[in-house]
Amino acid sequence: MVLLLRRVACQGARVAGRHRFFSDFIRPGGNVSDAQSGKLRLAFAASCMPHPDKVAKGGEDGYFACPKSRSFGVADGVGGWADNGVDPGLFARRVLCLALEDINANPDGEADLQK
Template sequence: MEAPCSCRQQPFVPKFLLEAGAGMIPHPAKADRGGEDAYFICDRGTCMGVADGVGGWAEVGVDPGLYSRELMSHAKKAATTCEPGPNAPQHLMEVAYLSTLARGSSTACILCLENERLHASNLGDSGFMVIRDGELVFMSPQQQHEFNFPYQIGSADSMSDTPQVARRFSVEVRQGDIVVAATDGLFDNVYPDEAASLVSASKERGENAQAVAVTLAQFARMRAADPTHLSPFAYGAQQLGYRYFGGKMDDITIVVAFVVAAAQPKL
């Protein structure tokens, strides 16, 4: 059964909003079909999410991007009527999962802001970070069955995980914080402290959230293409005894959001 969405006696009046923008760079071999990642940013400025379609579906003639894009589309639609609260991200994930008809499977990370609390449900190796004054203050852990085999939700024939196994988080945020949600194309190639420094410096230069997301995506792509870079993916592989060096080419999708004060209604 899906998690109930938050209910209130009075309409929710937000104290803070997510001023968000996205950057996407598909894998070069998948660029003709737009890659296999997807994202959403709700129009109310309270919810956002990313998803990474599982590439193995291409082997049976299914475009892996169809599932992730439909999943995020349904999550965005559900966000228009879901009030922010601790259960909101899980509710959006479960509604989107039940509504998605495409074949395939995907990781998913959904975030909803409720005043000073950022609530999240994360399933798989996509994830999010909270950055404050140039420093990383929170990063969600990955969910993997084994190395390079993340948790995933999917269609009935996918033998995937269920949304109920998603990890749930509630993180304190402040005005001026930067929230980064991304697929593993970022996390496999850029270390968290690097990402925190880069987005903070970009914001300090006056870039808006979308420009910051694009800057970070371009940096991740540069690292993915560098055969001499000891990437986070390479480091993890070597720790398990694999012979791997360099970046990991992949779709890269990043949503960056600034936590900003919401306009308060006049009394």
């Protein structure tokens, strides 16, 4: 992967009514000529805007993007866990945290999905 670009905005319970922005990043050495040459390129953007009824808990979805491992993960549609007494937002964020930890712990950057 030659070029990785990310722009992320997130609105959560701790910053009610305000957006937090993380700066863009481009992998060193990546440039327009690389992108035009047909080499693989990934642009990743994400936004968390919880339903107004779920803002107090930070919403139910989660995501991560890791330029070092060139990986990203999204947990969406986990609301059904609430029927089992599990906080869907905590579940989504924990699963993604464990996935990213596993990706970073392996030298080849692959998660062990059997864990």
